[in-house]
Amino acid sequence: MLFFVTEKFYSTFFCIFVPNMKIFPFFAQKLLEWYQISQRNLPWRGINDPYKIWVSEIILQQTQVKQGLEYYNRFIARFPDVKSLAEADEQAVLLHWQGLGYYSRARNLHFAAKTILQEHNGVFPNEYQAVRNLKGIGEYTAAAITSFAWNMPYPVVDGNVFRFLARLFAVDEPVDTGRGKKLFTQLAGELMDKPHAGQFNQAMIEFGALQCTPTTPDCSICPFAGHCLALAQNAVANYPVKQNKTQTKNLYFYYFHIIEGIAGQAHTYLKKRTEKGIWQNLFEFPLIESETPLNFDELSQTESFQSWFPQNAQFKLIIDTKKHVLSHRVIYATFYTVTSRRGVLHTPIPPNFIKIPSNEIDQYPVHRLMQYYLESQTS
Ligand code: SF4
The missing domain is CATH 3.90.79.10 (Nucleoside Triphosphate Pyrophosphohydrolase)
Structure with a gap:
């Protein structure tokens, strides 16, 4: 596996990541080896249907995999493709979403399906910007759809990936700021095995979800333990750093x-x-x-x-x-x-x-x- 670490990357993030640069050449290989053995068998994995990937990503935005699985299966059984969703009544769509909460996700799915039907002849657009322009699809979801379905090299950085990278590189930058998001996305992009972008992104998410978990990471069996700066500092619980300005x-x-x-x-x-x-x-x-x-x-x-x-x-x-x-x-x-x-x-x-x-x-x-x-x- 070849890695090309850009000069710009070095100059911008040198101070932060230089202690752990040695990990770059073999990071993706180690990660994908772990993924082959440890990944969960989920219906939206190993497929390249952008519609199903999209639905799964939207469901999983605010929902645990265990709960989302049942909803995903039910939703796909009732609305198996863009056309069936676009032509459905909004009340039927909301009823199939009931219990998942954050209903704007369902309304946006419905709206975007109509857009695909009207503006793309019912064919899911296979271009990052066109996907990003659909209602309810942000940078994260557009990256997930385009990399999982077509292997496009857009890094997918969710809470799992933030946590994993923040610990591995002991990054102090808060993950809930624009600057933090940009930094982690760039880092994930530099680490990415671009010819296998889809699998790499799935593996990153899965690693954070199963191995580098929020409260109980099992560092004793972690393939990156020897390179993890947070572990070396005995400070795993201190990462990721959050600014937490949300007022309730x-x-x-x-x-x-x-x-x-x-x-x-x-x-x-x-x-x-x-x-x-x-x-x-x-x-x-x-x-x-x-x-x-x-x-x-x-x-x-x-x-x-x-x-x-x-x-x-x-x-x-x-x-x-x-x-x-x-x-x-x-x-x-x-x-x-x-x-x-x-x-x-x-x-x-x-x-x-x-x-x-x-x-x-x-x-x-x-x-x-x-x-x-x-x-x-x-x-
Ligand atoms: S050693 Fe522990 S904290 Fe570090 S990446 Fe592995 S699981 Fe996460």
Whole structure:
């Protein structure tokens, strides 16, 4: 295996990597040998269908492989190619995504499939920039698709790769900065075995996922142990370095599951979230949202509560607090049932609610919190 380390690379990163330059000539060979023996058998491996690779990459963006596998198989069985996805109804796409969270991923997949159908005659574009231009596809996903499907030499650098490289070279540069991302991407590119770019990238990710894991890397059996600077410094846990500037905000959600009518023929009310955001176009029960926690007395003083529920409505607390962590928000959700022998909503029903038979609720795509509640009711 031949490596060509550019002058520019030396001059830019000499200070950081010079103690470990010796590893460059045999890095890829060692990595690929490890990969041949240790890789997991996954349905999106060893294929060159860009559509299936794309779907798997999008699913795996915020989801563990174990959980994503089932969703991947189900999604591909229902939408086996670009055309079937592009021509599907958005509600059907969201229903197949239900439980994975981060629904903008599903909406973007759907949108991009339509773009491929309309602008590329249904054929997945085989050029990096054209792939990158599709909605929801960033640098990482474009590199993954083009290298896995066509062996194009674009380095794929995810959290697994950051961690592995940060430890191997004891890189102090934070991985969550633009400068850090650029540096690690360049380093991965220099290490890459370009004729086998797809396999190399898969091996890098797999190594971080299975061997150089976040909390329990087994350095005693690591093929790179003799060259790992973090291990030599007894500082594996200190890498990767993160700047961590993300600020999170707490929100308090109060949901009302209205049960109208007798069991077996009951109806309930849902609202489609139309505002932009990760839950756009998903359905949920009537919701009162607050930036501070509210007790029931405070809730009942709100304008929404007073316009939705008549005096004789009966409320029962079903779930007190369900914590749901998103990248920038932590949601604390509370669920009540609302019942009344004579109907619970003032008429006319607010125009943004729909009334549905309770036993048809599974036909509506819902977000994680709603799904948690509905599952708790059937178990
Ligand atoms: S020796 Fe340990 S820390 Fe270093 S690359 Fe191997 S598994 Fe990761």
